Amino acid sequence: xxxxxxxxxxxxxINYMIFDxxxxxxxxxxxxxxxxxxxxxxxxxxxxxxxxxxxxxxxxKLQVVYDIELERECLGLRVKEAxxxxxxVDHPYNGSKDIxxxxxxxxxxxxTEIELDNTTxxxxxxxxx
Numbered sequence: 001x002x003x004x005x006x007x008x009x010x011x012x013x014i015n016y017m018i019f020d021x022x023x024x025x026x027x028x029x030x031x032x033x034x035x036x037x038x039x040x041x042x043x044x045x046x047x048x049x050x051x052x053x054x055x056x057x058x059x060x061k062l063q064v065v066y067d068i069e070l071e072r073e074c075l076g077l078r079v080k081e082a083x084x085x086x087x088x089v090d091h092p093y094n095g096s097k098d099i100x101x102x103x104x105x106x107x108x109x110x111x112t113e114i115e116l117d118n119t120t121x122x123x124x125x126x127x128x129x
Contacts, residue, residue, distance in 0.1 A: 002026050009035050016114070018042055018105045040109070044101045046079055046087040048108045055111060064103060073100040 005027050008014065017031045017039040031037040042048075055062035064070070076095045080088045091097040 002030055006030065006034065009037070016040065016109065018109050020044060020101060020105060040113070042105055042108060044089065044097075044104045044108070046089050048104045049077070049089055049100075051111055052104050052107045055107065062107065064107075067099070070099050070103060073097050 009031070014035075015037065017028070017037050019028060019039055019041055020043050022028070028039050031039055052062070056064070073091065073096055076092045077089050077097060077100065078092065080090045089097070
């Protein structure tokens with residue numbers, strides 16, 4: 001998978017990498033050493049999903065391409081009250097939130113971390129099973 005990610009980074013002009021777990025340290029390390037991309041670790045919590053929902057509710061602010069698995073994950077999400085200030089979002093038993101977390105992380109990054117001009121950014125979502 002590391003070689004495939006390298007191919008996409010080169011050919012799609014990828015400049016940023018956001019991740020939420022250390023499950024693929026070789027890809028994270030390669031992005032730094034081979035491409036000079038400093039990865040950003042961000043854990044999706046309720047406030048990230050609230051940002052996504054808020055942007056979608058504003059006219060012409062955000063459109064997410066329809067995907068049946070993404071929809072299934074989003075509809076199954078549940079808020080878990082945490083002892084910290086930021087509640088967590090979890091998936092039901094036998095469910096997943098891998099795709100929805102990846103989309104939420106892209107939206108979080110584009111909305112809060114960089115200045116966008118009027119061009120459409122190129123985004124690569126890499127999901128490992």
